Amino acid sequence: MPLVDSLSPRQRSGERVRERGFQLAAPIRWKVPLSPALSPLVPRRERESARLYFIPIQMRIPLKFGTETVTAVTCARACARVSDAAGRTAEGWGETPLSVQWVWPSKTEYEVRHRALKNCCVKLAEAWTKFGGFGHALEIGHDFQEKVLPVCLEELNRAANRAGEAIPWLAALLCCSVFDQAVHDAYGNLHQRPVYDTYGPEFASLDLSRFLQPADDAAVSFKGKFxxxxxxxxxxxxxxxxxxxxxxxxxxxxxxxxxxxxxxxxxxxxxxxxxxxxxxxxxxxxxxxxxxxxxxxxxxxxxxxxxxxxxxxxxxxxxxxxxxxxxxxxxxxxxxxxxxxxxxxxxxxxxxxxxxxxxxxxxxxxxxxxxxxxxxxxxxxxxxxxxxxxxxxxxxxxxxxxxxxxxxxxxxxxxxxxxxxxxxxxxxxxxxxxxxxxxxxxxxxxxxxxxxxxxxxxxxxxxxxxxxxxxxxxxxxxxxxxxxxxxxxxxxxxxxxxxxxxxxxxx
CATH class of the missing domain: 3.20.20.120 (Enolase-like C-terminal domain)
Incomplete structure (x- = not known):
């Protein structure tokens, strides 16, 4: 299970601490490493479930995407329940249309691609529950995309044996996005703050230099930036x-x-x-x-x-x-x-x-x-x-x-x-x-x-x-x-x- 530590360096130093981490329980469960200022409380382990929903929608008029036309879409919706080291819990939700024609333009039959994306969502729901990452919601999302998502995609494509018609990376990101959104939503809900209030040093322990590298020809630095x-x-x-x-x-x-x-x-x-x-x-x-x-x-x-x-x-x-x-x-x-x-x-x-x-x-x-x-x-x-x-x-x-x-x-x-x-x-x-x-x-x-x-x-x-x-x-x-x-x-x-x-x- 992913571990989340969203304490800032100042908070970790032993000054007055407010707990910022959480453990995601549905579909992801996180437990928080404790700051030195907190007692060594062992996080509660509750049996929770990853919940994924598919909501079909019929379009009133068709929409043409490049060479393909869309007449219906399935929306994927996911729920994440998170808990912190003190046992506080909160839910988060994410949703996206599985726009097959946009993420996977192909001559392959629509239903084959549609079914593959739904299967991808199911696999990712399971993968998020098993993920053992560490950090702020942004860090967890980043680490999952860097370390776990490529492996899941490779396994899906190998198992499907589609003779070269692999699920594209863009399609995998689409399926991943419902869970990633749910994580960010849950993080804000746990701390009773709007999501966009949690993207500064009060909550994030790593600055953007951990994630981004500037162009060689630009006088840009991400050190100390959030x-x-x-x-x-x-x-x-x-x-x-x-x-x-x-x-x-x-x-x-x-x-x-x-x-x-x-x-x-x-x-x-x-x-x-x-x-x-x-x-x-x-x-x-x-x-x-x-x-x-x-x-x-x-x-x-x-x-x-x-x-x-x-x-x-x-x-x-x-x-x-x-x-x-x-x-x-x-x-x-x-x-x-x-x-x-x-x-x-x-x-x-x-x-x-x-x-x-x-x-x-x-x-x-x-x-x-x-x-x-x-x-x-x-x-x-x-x-x-x-x-x-x-x-x-x-x-x-x-x-x-x-x-x-x-x-x-x-x-x-x-x-x-x-x-x-x-x-x-x-x-x-x-x-x-x-x-x-x-x-x-x-x-x-x-x-x-x-x-x-x-x-x-x-x-x-x-x-x-x-x-x-x-x-x-x-x-x-x-x-x-x-x-x-x-x-x-x-x-x-x-x-x-x-x-x-x-x-x-x-x-």
Whole structure:
């Protein structure tokens, strides 16, 4: 079982001590090494279980991801019960959509990949219960990803014998993220503090130099620095909301076929813009048809101008192999539709996400527009490589773990890179850590949030309490109802009926 010591060096020195460590019991259980100032109390060993849930969601309209289209998704939710050396306990929760097409683009049948990701979640639930790490919640998450997750992934791929079609690392991070989030939530709940209050020296015993290394060409040091040093002084409760224009989304009435859902929610882009007061539109492109991509930017830009939208972004979803392709689309937009070009704030991940295998020099693209890593930004090391290749920004996602997102954010900000927080169409609980990340790290412009487009009713129980984060109004989301310890879910006020656990492990 992982051991957690979250005492600061000052606290360990024998001065007045408040206990900061805990032991995770479901799915992870931690016991805390005692400070010299504490009596040698032996932690209680309770029989607890790792609980993992799978929640199926049907989309009201399809979403096109690169070359694939999504019509349904399974959300993975995990619960962690933690206890400290004094026997105090607290629960933590994490959740993410298992977005198969995003983490594992492939010609392999969807259900094969879907089943593999669910199996991966189950294996990781068991692995977390057995993990014997040591440290603050951030340290535990980091050590698990460095030491245990690669082994679990190798075992899964070897056992499945998929003839070369291995589960990608990005998919493994996705599955790991639900447990990592639960750890951070539990840590805050145990100490009755919001998660983001626990990222400074009062709680963390190791500074960022334990996790990060600066670029050779940068006058940067992480010694004596903590995550707290790279966060905004005060979280932003109202964030500009980016709407996703998917590859098969309808733009105007000429595209209506009569088969659209009649469920009271908008279908056409212009209706969404009017209803939600949108000011920012993210446009999904194909990346293999320059004329189509150009025309899509033009058509969306026309609607944007007509309705007072201020910003666009272009997302090629890893389908481009040559920077000249992106440059051609941008240059043509600049020549023929300069206003649309000026409205385009940044370009997101045009090139394959296997950055180490595809070391493409992208300086020519980032000379035209800010260029953001997304799928490639698994961790700070790849952000470092991306910077060397010419990328200028990082799109963070909590579905690549809270731990990884925070470390990548710190590395990027220290090196002058811009940040954005991108969505994975996060519903229910998954929406809250997602929005909190954007509210605390500071982004180029607001946050992407689109679950209300594709499955708004999935979050009905949560929206009864947190209306402002599941509905966009005046182009914004409002986090003012998210408060209290942990991630501020306020679960005891949400009437969510969960299915039976898909997996449960005794510890």
């Amino acid at each position: 995550i707290q040093d790279f966060l905004l002084p005060k979280r932003v409760d109202r964030l500009r909301a980016w709407h996703l224009v998917g590859g098969v989304d309808l733009l105007d009435q000429s595209e209506l076929t009569g088969s659209e859902p009649n469920d009271g929610y908008p279908v056409l882009l212009s209706d969404w813009v009017r209803r939600d007061g949108l000011k920012c539109l993210k446009v999904k492109l194909r990346g293999n048809d320059a004329d189509w991509d150009f025309q899509r930017m033009v058509n969306v830009g026309r609607i944007a101008v007509e309705h007072g939208v201020e910003h666009l972004s272009a997302d090629f979803n890893c389908t481009v192999t040559d920077p000249a392709y992106v440059n051609e689309v941008l240059d043509r937009l600049h020549r023929e539709h300069p206003r649309n070009f000026d409205m385009t704030l940044y370009v997101e991940q045009p090139f394959p996400y296997e950055l180490e295998q595809h070391r493409t020099d992208v300086h020519s693209v980032s000379a035209r527009k800010a260029l953001f890593l997304d799928e490639s930004a698994h961790d700070w090391r790849l952000v470092k490589l991306g910077r060397e290749l010419g990328w200028t920004g990082v799109a963070l996602k909590t579905c690549k773990t809270q731990t990884g997102a925070l470390l990548s954010a710190c590395w990027a900000k220290a090196h002058g890179m811009q940040l954005m927080v991108q969505d994975l169409t996060n519903p229910m609980l998954a929406q809250i850590p997602h929005l909190l990340l954007a509210a605390h790290v500071g982004t180029i412009m607001g946050v992407e949030t689109n679950a209300m487009q594709f499955y708004p009713d999935a979050s009905t129980p949560e929206a009864a309490l947190h209306r402002g984060i599941y509905q966009r109004r005046e182009g914004m989301v409002d986090l003012s109802t998210v408060h209290g310890p942990g991630f501020g879910y306020r679960l005891n006020e949400i009437n969510r009926q969960l299915p039976r656990p898909a997996a449960e492990f005794q510890v």
